[in-house]
Amino acid sequence: MGLQMVRYSYAGFFQELRKELIVEYYSYVNIFEQKGAAYILLLSFLFLAILFIRYLTVPEKKNHNAEKNSSPSGKKKSFTVV
Amino acid sequence: MNNTAVAKNEFGRFIDFFIQELKPRGKWLTPFNVISILTILAGLIILYVRFTQGLGSVTNLSQQFPWGFWIGFDVITGVALAGGAYVICFVVVIMRLEKYHSILRVTVLNGFLAYVFYSGALLLDLGRPWHIMNPLIGNSFGYNSVMFLVAWHFFVYTCALFVEFSPAIAEWAKFEKLRKFLSGLTLATVILGFTISMLHQSGLGALFLMAKPKIHPLWYSEYLPLLFFVSSIYAGLSMIIFEGTISHKIFNNLIGEKTHHSHDEIVLGLAKGAAVTMFVYYFFQAFILLHDGERWKLINGFWGFWYLLEIVGFVLIPCFLYAYGVRNRKFAVIKVAAILTVLGIILNRLNVTLIAFNWYAVDRYYPSWQEIVVTLMVVFIEIWVFRWFVTRMPVFSRN
Numbered sequence: 001m002g003l004q005m006v007r008y009s010y011a012g013f014f015q016e017l018r019k020e021l022i023v024e025y026y027s028y029v030n031i032f033e034q035k036g037a038a039y040i041l042l043l044s045f046l047f048l049a050i051l052f053i054r055y056l057t058v059p060e061k062k063n064h065n066a067e068k069n070s071s072p073s074g075k076k077k078s079f080t081v082v
Numbered sequence: 083m084n085n086t087a088v089a090k091n092e093f094g095r096f097i098d099f100f101i102q103e104l105k106p107r108g109k110w111l112t113p114f115n116v117i118s119i120l121t122i123l124a125g126l127i128i129l130y131v132r133f134t135q136g137l138g139s140v141t142n143l144s145q146q147f148p149w150g151f152w153i154g155f156d157v158i159t160g161v162a163l164a165g166g167a168y169v170i171c172f173v174v175v176i177m178r179l180e181k182y183h184s185i186l187r188v189t190v191l192n193g194f195l196a197y198v199f200y201s202g203a204l205l206l207d208l209g210r211p212w213h214i215m216n217p218l219i220g221n222s223f224g225y226n227s228v229m230f231l232v233a234w235h236f237f238v239y240t241c242a243l244f245v246e247f248s249p250a251i252a253e254w255a256k257f258e259k260l261r262k263f264l265s266g267l268t269l270a271t272v273i274l275g276f277t278i279s280m281l282h283q284s285g286l287g288a289l290f291l292m293a294k295p296k297i298h299p300l301w302y303s304e305y306l307p308l309l310f311f312v313s314s315i316y317a318g319l320s321m322i323i324f325e326g327t328i329s330h331k332i333f334n335n336l337i338g339e340k341t342h343h344s345h346d347e348i349v350l351g352l353a354k355g356a357a358v359t360m361f362v363y364y365f366f367q368a369f370i371l372l373h374d375g376e377r378w379k380l381i382n383g384f385w386g387f388w389y390l391l392e393i394v395g396f397v398l399i400p401c402f403l404y405a406y407g408v409r410n411r412k413f414a415v416i417k418v419a420a421i422l423t424v425l426g427i428i429l430n431r432l433n434v435t436l437i438a439f440n441w442y443a444v445d446r447y448y449p450s451w452q453e454i455v456v457t458l459m460v461v462f463i464e465i466w467v468f469r470w471f472v473t474r475m476p477v478f479s480r481n
Contacts, residue, residue: 045365052361053336056354056408 125459160200166318167193235282396426
């Protein structure tokens with residue numbers, strides 16, 4: 001009986017110690033709470049990345065016009081007499 | 083004439099030629115020369131004191147802050163800004179995008195000098211600098227240390243950059259056979275250099291993984307190596323735009339006509355690359371912030387605003403400026419974006435290494451004036467050497 005009591009108290013002691021350690025060193029993160037937001041962020045990244053790359057891909061016509069306007073001589077082709 | 087006599091003759095010719103090339107060209111008394119010479123002299127005096135009386139005599143380093151401005155700015159930031167070399171080498175040699183071929187040599191030279199001087203500045207910060215050979219000669223390999231990886235990678239990558247640039251040196255010295263041989267090594271060294279670069283750029287981030295309790299949680303993350311690697315790509319590209327703009331004005335007469343005309347297209351391509359990488363980096367940061375719910379609570383007070391300034395002000399805004407500049411061919415906007423990005427990288431690296439490091443400490447670390455002068459000395463010497471190379475060797479003129 002006495003031995004059993006000792007065993008119990010040791011077990012109880014270690015259980016308490018473990019709880020304390022858990023409380024002190026681990027913080028519980030609800031991954032399900034985080035995942036929803038992470039999915040939304042991932043989807044928005046994929047969607048925005050397509051839009052962003054489309055925005056960066058300058059259409060040939062616009063590119064050509066801009067190049068004409070930024071020619072080093074500063075003259076627009078429409079004003080040049082050939 | 084036998085082979086030995088020919089070699090002796092060639093060597094003698096090269097020495098005469100080299101001595102001729104060492105002589106200065108052009109005007110001597112320019113504001114830049116005067117300021118840089120005075121700074122270099124002051125830096126040398128400070129270094130004499132540092133090596134005779136120890137680190138404590140010229141730096142504000144302490145047991146709490148063992149890494150200061152020399153590591154934070156020279157090594158960590160300098161290496162990130164030199165990232166353009168591996169990106170351009172990969173794009174030109176592996177991807178075969180010939181459009182960027184004209185900036186290959188100057189970018190490799192920049193990268194090589196940055197590694198020699200900025201990672202060389204590590205020697206100044208080591209208490210016993212002669213121990214730097216230990217990881218290389220096997221006296222104390224330290225396989226388990228990230229330092230071991232970084233030391234070997236710095237060494238091998240600097241050698242790889244030298245080999246990549248060496249055809250220009252052989253061309254300058256008129257060693258035609260040697261030039262052909264060295265050109266043949268380019269592909270292998272680029273592959274080696276690119277692989278190593280990816281690893282040590284992230285390795286520099288990995289160095290700080292062991293300092294978890296010391297770095298502010300907004301800057302500390304298990305993904306620091308990934309963040310360091312991705313940010314080094316756009317840092318390097320922005321640095322090429324920034325340096326290219328300056329070089330284009332200063333060394334205008336050295337740039338070939340074809341290169342001159344293609345410069346705008348090159349800048350647009352680099353800006354596009356930087357914009358996409360910054361976009362990805364921004365979302366990485368957002369994921370990391372979201373991944374650990376506790377971080378949201380930290381976006382409050384001084385550190386939170388400081389973090390937002392770095393991420394929004396120096397990542398998101400330059401990213402959109404790049405995109406706008408590329409879309410509308412506004413080169414002034416692209417240049418502003420490049421400057422903001424370079425400042426952002428400096429801020430990010432200093433945040434991780436100095437500002438947000440031991441952020442709770444009562445006695446903060448501020449670099450001493452001697453540390454700043456020595457850093458300026460390193461930068462000025464690099465500019466001098468770069469100027470010497472580009473005015474002597476075929477760095478820009480190749481079309």
